[in-house]
Amino acid sequence: MSALRHQRHLRGGRWPARIAWLSVLLLLVAALLLAGAGPAYRLDLLPLGSAFGMLRRGVQISAAAAIVGFLALIAATFCRRLRPALIGGLVMAATAAMLAVPWLHWQRAQTAPPIHDITTDTENPPAFEALAEAREAAPNAVEYPGEAFARQQREAYPDIEPLVLELPLGLAREVAEAAVLDMGWEIAHNSLTSIEATDTTTWFGFKDDVVIRLSEADENVRIDVRSASRMGRGDVGANAARIRDYFEAIERRLD
Structure with a gap:
């Protein structure tokens, strides 16, 4: 009561x-x-x-x-x-x-601009080969979309540039591969001058593809990266952020 x-x-x-x-x-x-x-x-x-x-x-x-x-x-x-x-x-x-x-x-x-394909070399972007078939089955194109994307990328992400390492090619490739594994990407192709891999997002499971090209320049090695979403008109800056994170992973490996 x-x-x-x-x-x-x-x-x-x-x-x-x-x-x-x-x-x-x-x-x-x-x-x-x-x-x-x-x-x-x-x-x-x-x-x-x-x-x-x-x-x-x-x-x-x-x-x-x-x-x-x-x-x-x-x-x-x-x-x-x-x-x-x-x-x-x-x-x-x-x-x-x-x-x-x-x-x-x-x-x-x-x-973020409405683009989904980001590369450190807009004039000669690294090409997908091992992942070409998977990308052909997806909504977004395999080929780089061209100058329209390149112009928007330069305006939005002027910091996306190649990484140059003062290393021999063999050692640079080892560092590049180790950084890919650090990022948790699934490797589809791995050679002396090229690595292709897929990054699957945690929440929705979206698949974004990455191709890494290593080329000798004098006594250095230039690393170019292209990161592209399989679907979606825009990526909300995810591909540019992925390239930055990858280069940071390489720097950590070098340290």
Whole structure:
């Protein structure tokens, strides 16, 4: 009886707690949609359009969870209810953390050019040979798209340039191969002057291909890299970032 009387005398009754727990429920649903979109596509449970639809719904429900959490915080503060206020605040913080990665991707998409094929040599790009058949079966072309892409790349990524190593060719190739393995790419071809590999993204399982060309120049070795997505009009800067990361992996090997 005393517990019932206590509940009756709580300011606002059960509504602050109900609003707070509703925000938790919305947050859980949003988290399932956001986390499950990639695996659902990667496991062939959903087509890509439906998986992206899951992402959009997850973002929308996340926004709803944050709004309801804010309402719970306001109501609980007004009614001097600590627990619902704490739950509402935690839901808002969790929503912000959960949407941070999609937000960063969206921001990057606003500034990245709509291209999906990046190379350190736009005049004579390294060519895919071992991976040509796999790329022919994909939406994006095997051949480099040409000057239209090169112009946009130069404007957006002026730092994407060849790497020159003061090493003999054999040692440079060993370092280049070791860096590919450090990146976790699947090697499809490996010779003295060329390496072809595939990088599979963790979340959606998208496959992007990389070809690395080594050429002797005087007493140095020049390394050119081309990174291209198999699907998608734009890559949100992923291929340029992959080339940068690969060159950094080479530098770490040299150190």
